[in-house]
Amino acid sequence: MKSRQEILTFCPICCGHCSAKATVEAGKIVKWEPDKESGLPSEPCPPFKGKACMEISSHPERLKYPQKRTGEKGEGKWEQISWDEALGTIAKRLNDLKERYGPECFAVALGEPKGLEFAFGQRLASAFGTPNVVTPAALCSGGEEPSAFVTFGLRYPYNNVGMPLDREQMPRLHIIWGANLIETRGGAHLREWLRSSLINGAKLVVIDPRKIDIAKRADMWIRPRPGSDGLLAMGLLKVVIEEKLYDQGFVDEWTLGFDALREHVKTFSLDDVERVTWVPQEQIEKVARLYAEYKPATIHQGMVWAHGVNSFQACRVVDILRVVTGPENVPAWEVSVRPAAYTRQSRLFLLREFPRVPERTHGGKLKWAMRSAYIPCQALIKGILTEKPYPIKAALFILTNPLCSYPNARETYEALTKLDLMVVSELFMTPTAAIADIVLPAATTGEHDTIGYWGEELAKGRGSLRAYPKLVDPPGEAWPDTKIINELAKRLGLGRHFWDDERDVLDDVLRPSGLTWLDFKKQRILKPREEYRKPQEHGFDTPSGKAEIYSAQAKDLFGYNHLPLWQELSHSPFEPSEEYPLLLTTGVEEAYKLTGFKHIAYMRKYKPEPIVRLNPETAKKANLVEGKWIYIETEKGRITQKLSLDPDLDPRVVFASFGWWFPENPSNLFDWDKSNINILFDSEPAEPSTGSLELRGVPCRVCRT
Secondary structure, rough: OOOOEEEEOOOOOOOOOOOOEEEEEEEEEEEEEEEEOOOOOOOOOOOOOOHHHHHOOOOOOOOOOOEOOOOOOOOOOOOEOOOOHHHHHHHHHHHHHHHHHHHHHHHEEEOOOOOOHHHHHHHHHHHOOOEEEEOOOHHHOOOOHHHHHOEEOOOOOOOOOOOOOOOOOOOOOOEEOOOHHHHHHOOOOHHHHHHHHHHOOOEEEEEEOOOOOOHHOOEEEEEEOOHHHHHHHHHHHHHHOOOOOOOOHHHHEEOOOOHHHHHHHHHHHHHHHHHHHHHOOOHHHHHHHHHHOOOEEEEEEEHHHHHOOHHHHHHHHHHHHHHOHHHOOOOOOOOOEEEOOOOOHHHHOOOOOOOOOOOOOOOOOOOOHHHHOOOOHHHHHHHHHHOOOOOOOEEEEEEHHHHHHHOHHHHHHHHHHHOOEEEEEEOOOOHHHOOOEEEEEOOOOOOEEEEEOOOHHHOOOOEEEEEEEEOOOOOOOOOOOHHHHHHHHHHHOOHHHHOOOOHHHHHHHHHOOOHHHHHHHHHEEOOOOOEEEEEEHHHOOOOOOOOOOOOOHHHHHHOOOOOOHHHOOOOOOOOOOOOOEEEEEEOOOOOOOOOOOOOOOHHHHHHOEEEEEHHHHHHHOOOOOOOOOEEEEOOOOOOOEEEEEEOOOOOOOOEEOOOOOOOOOOHHHOOOOOOOOHHHOOHHHHHHOOEEEEEOOOEEEEOOO
């Protein structure tokens, strides 16, 4: 091997997959920079999180060997063991529990995917016989995907960043709605595409309670009440309809149910919209007119659209808004996608051989969740605690840190400490790993050959497949999660459903393309083909062949109202009170990826502490001083974060940091509950089909520590 190599790869830290170039010397990544030569999107996020890859692989606190707990849970007493002992112990205990309680007593909990971990985790669950697989889907895609399914059909994939499949098409208007595209939500392709659009004269509207950086460049910044996004979208829709800004010809030919919608928007006024969203009526009217006039226009939706008990119907309003303003605003209209030739991840789940049965699944009444082969996190936690309809006794956690990422964190702690067997695969010791029975050292992306994708893009063929070549060796005896699962499956007696060597899956995934892994490593990427077709040739993939504003499927398949209704969207489970007069919201941290990488000095320097933002007026009333640690309280509990004053924030809003714990303090599970915002959120009520939870606009109060 050359002493110094430059290797082209992609950033693995977030979903953007920016094209990157790693310089490797003496077995270490010594340089990480954008890949500007290949022509692939490469503009890094402002925090340039990819540079952390240099530190992650060589960090002294990386987990290097399997360990088993020798003291009480969370006591921090561990014994190093071999892989043979670790896998043998796990397999024996799982099979013993399976014999006693049935296979459903085992759960697999998955976090954000990096490579093929989802495929292997789902496959293990199927072969073992359990339907209880937790994924972040309820709080990630939330209502966007089922909304697009009933409105547009399967052929029109949901696109919650609003980006048409034709990426050369330049919108005349971007509406960035609860999505921090520049720093956390998008990727190089979106940043580059957005910049080109703005340079070419596109207008920009940002809708966000906080004045994020891109809002400083916006033509309009709209500051809604947290959690009121669906109602604000209803207001825009009302203006478009009542001012007859909709595309009459398109509505007549290509939609179903417009007359019912037109009657419904008469049942509420713009004064009602202003009252519940805090957005002045003139701003509502102006944004609606811009969206109807400046075509093509695109709405980039962020995670806020998945964080509510009405997320499905809220997303339906946005999809309907896209439809009634005409085909130019409908993502993928006139574009037919021919998927790249590779094996979809869903085909690796073994769902045909081992179908999931709702009656035997925790959270099985959540119809979209069952359709998408996941259960939400609260279904796992409730199942462990209540043991209804049957007990969950063991769980494997991969790419996830539930103590800091699951809402209702204290209930999560109670549940996880009740498990008979808890196994965690991790890069570093985390609060969740610290209460496990067995901790397995994971190799990260760049420490093994793998194929990268983003969630359902790989499952449904609408995204690109990327090659992530091995750059350096993993530390100690760390294994890729795919190898961990593959070898565990063999120990469980399930080897016939897996591979002799987990790396063989790479060629299996690529086989439809005619490429081998070695070929693909050179080619680097497989993209779907986009073809233009006249709309009259294909229409919409719905029962009517039209975009369904009034959807029978919404009612018959999932139990929703045929139309999104103002009355249901305006019904909130949380309202401020005298005791809790402020409204709490949060957002993904710019410096990190969800709850991870708090060990990394490069990231920690960028964001050293958890920050809570308040309007100076609010802080003054509570006698709070900037730079001091303050308490934030809800009915669920209390945490502390450091105060930063933000004059652009509404005085009624508290904007707190997400995902915090402190690896520098090993006591109290790395202070897992000191600043962890999920201490403050509840795990009920839930959206009735996806399991999404209310995480925006939660009543709270602030006070001095």
